[in-house]
Amino acid sequence: MKSNLQFDQDLFAKLFERDGYVVVKSLASDERCDELLQVVGEYLTAQIAPVEYEVDLQYPGAPKSLKDPGGKTIRRLLHAYARDPVFRDWATQDVIKVRLQQLFSSNDIKLSQSHHNCIMTKGAGFSSATMWHQDNRYWSFDEQNLITVWLALGKERDENGCLWVIPGSHKLDLAPGRYDAASFLRTDLELNQALISKSVKVEIDKGDVVFFHSQLFHAAGRNQTQKTKKSLVFTYHETHNNAIENTRSSRFPSIAIQ
């Protein structure tokens, strides 16, 4: 059997280039996921800062205030890299590094601590939906070429708010009028509706990883189940691709992962 360090590099890069994302099944072992889940559970139960609540974002479905029922539902446990060695260990694993080196065609890669870098949660009962966007709405870098690595710590299905993506959309260059004021795709436009109709859901299991490009359009629904969905999410960039000074992307130093 092939180890997770041996894989068809050409096929991996070709799929990513064509679709803007690629799923690797069982990249993290059950044991690793359980270890991560144990620590995530502790941070979630104690609500250890820094966290982002659903109310902070006000995405569709979010409670209106911290005092409302579900108001203290966490959306993200922030600063995962600095929080705990189990997260750092996963973020710098060779199985991730070799794949990123393949996708960036470079060995000089850094992890951004400024956004994502989190445990993304979809709470049972009080979660929100994320509208269609490219992650470049969050990023201010010299080049719009970042890659997010999303590890599922449990089943991700449509009913618990899995990712949806528009394959190949990372190559699109849309006019500014296609976006709303918050840089989400406007759903009132027929052109955007046609684009969204090409979307596919990314249903994955515990230990599976999605690599996706920062230009890829993606979205996610609410969690309609009774179990909180948890994913560990880091974003990487080439060393020469710097965060623009005095932006949210440059608030924390990136970490070299070679």
Ligand SMILES: O=C(O)CCC(=O)C(=O)O
């Ligand atoms: O789980 C979700 O709602 C999607 C999150 C997402 O796309 C993001 O934070 O960029």
